[in-house]
Amino acid sequence: ETGVTQTPRHLVMGMTNKKSLKCEQHLGHNAMYWYKQSAKKPLELMFVYSLEERVENNSVPSRFSPECPNSSHLFLHLHTLQPEDSALYLCASSQDLYRGADNEQFFGPGTRLTVL
Amino acid sequence: GQNIDQPTEMTATEGAIVQINCTYQTSGFNGLFWYQQHAGEAPTFLSYNVLDGLEEKGRFSSFLSRSKGYSYLLLKELQMKDSASYLCAVRAPSGGYQKVTFGTGTKLQVIP
Numbered sequence: 001e002t003g004v005t006q007t008p009r010h011l012v013m014g015m016t017n018k019k020s021l022k023c024e025q026h027l028g029h030n031a032m033y034w035y036k037q038s039a040k041k042p043l044e045l046m047f048v049y050s051l052e053e054r055v056e057n058n059s060v061p062s063r064f065s066p067e068c069p070n071s072s073h074l075f076l077h078l079h080t081l082q083p084e085d086s087a088l089y090l091c092a093s094s095q096d097l098y099r100g101a102d103n104e105q106f107f108g109p110g111t112r113l114t115v116l
Numbered sequence: 117g118q119n120i121d122q123p124t125e126m127t128a129t130e131g132a133i134v135q136i137n138c139t140y141q142t143s144g145f146n147g148l149f150w151y152q153q154h155a156g157e158a159p160t161f162l163s164y165n166v167l168d169g170l171e172e173k174g175r176f177s178s179f180l181s182r183s184k185g186y187s188y189l190l191l192k193e194l195q196m197k198d199s200a201s202y203l204c205a206v207r208a209p210s211g212g213y214q215k216v217t218f219g220t221g222t223k224l225q226v227i228p
Contacts, residue, residue: 004158042120043159043203043218055213090158097213102166104149105216107158 003027004108006091012114013081021076021111023091030096032074033105034066037088049074050097081115088112118142120219122204127225128194136189136222138204146214150178150189151203153221159203162189191224199226 004025013019025032034046048056049068057066063085065077074091092105119141128134140148147166151159165171165180165187177190189202201221207214 040124040220042220043205045215045217048213048215050213056211056215099214102147102164103214104161104164105159107160109158 004091004093004106006089006108006111008111009109010112010114012116013078014116015081015083017081018077018079020078021089021091021113023074023076023108025072025074025091025093025106025108027093027106029093029106030071031094032068032071033092033094034074034076035090035092037090037110043090047076048097055097078113081113083115086113086115118206118208118217120204120206120217122202122219122222124220125223125225127227128191130194130196130226130228132194133190133192134194134224136191136202136204136224138187138189138219140185140187140204140206140219142185142206142208142217144208144210145182145206146209147207148178148180148187149203149205149207149216150176150187151205151218153201153203155200162202194226196226196228199224 036044047066052068067075088110090110091108094105150162153159163178175192203221204219207216
């Protein structure tokens with residue numbers, strides 16, 4: 001496999017459930033990101049990791065808990081979510097966080113989350 | 117803080133040329149990206165500008181004016197498959213790293 005993969009692609013969960021989203025990148029990148037994409041809103045950056053170290057937590061509620069066990073894998077653990085958390089959750093990676101050159105982000109296909 | 121503005125929607129005719137504008141106000145600047153996102157799919161990288169001027173890549177070109185805080189994406193010889201959202205994103209130093217902030221995107225519809 002190449003690029004950035006995410007599982008599951010679709011997830012429906014109740015407000016009391018606990019679930020996890022998984023992201024894996026096969027590009028040898030050092031930086032990984034979680035974004036939330038809602039209709040008619042810009043991509044919202046949630047978390048940023050550089051070599052397994054969290055660099056940014058963009059005022060995200062504690063019901064979202066990220067985990068980065070190594071530079072290729074990123075998880076987003078979900079618990080007691082609200083209906084307004086329903087959105088597309090995108091994972092991305094880039095070479096690193098500090099380069100001044102292009103260093104574009106490569107996105108996974110996303111997980112479409114519905115909270116009932 | 118960062119503020120990025122793009123038109124919400126645009127419509128253009130197959131075979132024509134369309135220009136999608138992006139204006140930004142940011143604290144610092146270290147490059148501007150354009151991404152394409154088809155409905156239900158991941159954003160994919162189109163172009164990067166860090167110096168003023170025009171960058172051309174086949175049917176797509178991107179322009180940057182840093183003094184005006186302005187960029188545009190130019191799509192030539194439009195094809196139906198170009199119907200997608202186009203995201204403008206600006207990179208600037210923030211909290212010790214190069215942070216990328218996205219605009220809301222411009223949804224382009226190409227009609228026959």
